[in-house]
Amino acid sequence: MPADQIHLVRHGEVFNPQGVLYGRLEGYGLSDLGRLMAQSAADDLAARGRTVSAIVASPLQRTRQSAEPIEQAFGLEASIDERIIEPENRFEGKKMRGPESALRDVRNWAFLVNPWEPSWGEPFGSIAGRMLLAIEDAWRAADGGDVVLVSHQLPIWMVHRRLAGRSLAHDPRRRRCALSSITTLERRPQSGAGRFVEVGYVDPASGLQAQATDVGAV
Numbered sequence: 001m002p003a004d005q006i007h008l009v010r011h012g013e014v015f016n017p018q019g020v021l022y023g024r025l026e027g028y029g030l031s032d033l034g035r036l037m038a039q040s041a042a043d044d045l046a047a048r049g050r051t052v053s054a055i056v057a058s059p060l061q062r063t064r065q066s067a068e069p070i071e072q073a074f075g076l077e078a079s080i081d082e083r084i085i086e087p088e089n090r091f092e093g094k095k096m097r098g099p100e101s102a103l104r105d106v107r108n109w110a111f112l113v114n115p116w117e118p119s120w121g122e123p124f125g126s127i128a129g130r131m132l133l134a135i136e137d138a139w140r141a142a143d144g145g146d147v148v149l150v151s152h153q154l155p156i157w158m159v160h161r162r163l164a165g166r167s168l169a170h171d172p173r174r175r176r177c178a179l180s181s182i183t184t185l186e187r188r189p190q191s192g193a194g195r196f197v198e199v200g201y202v203d204p205a206s207g208l209q210a211q212a213t214d215v216g217a218v
Helices: 032-047 061-074 106-112 124-141 153-163
Strands: 006-010 052-057 146-151 182-187 196-202
Touching (some): 006 032, 006 061, 006 124, 052 061, 052 124, 061 146
Parallel strands (some): 006 146
Antiparallel strands (some): 006 182
């Protein structure tokens, strides 16, 4: 029996005192605040009173740590799926804001020639495609109940836009995918060949967002 719902959970705040775009770099785990955020997401899922049959996480440290309170809440161990990882980015390790922003360095301008693809990293279509394949496989592999996928802002936002039928090109500053937010999907037979549809979005860590630093992907 496939899953009832798929919950896409973004990781919590990352400890990043240098304020760089961390991307896939190693050594970027959750801050103390990020752990509280991750706990807020776990508490929200537990309070729904729904059965969770599987948890899947991106292989990066921040997502594995964000999965931990969900594992504890449901007595499950998360599996790892490389397909829900953060995309590669040519600006990894660089600051993207302020006077030291990589965007001010003319040597980086060649990476900005096509923001609609984007030219600085993995194409949006590739991100959406691998995410939806991972979601499909997680849905089919479930023995009923819900499945939680702990991923990253841009991959989750690509799923949102693809399912909404919108262009994948977008303004990164306008993504609705807060730290430790939960985007919920269902498979609806009436939605055309049994497509997934988005049925909910919540921000359980909203009370902590004002204290957080969010350096997501560009």
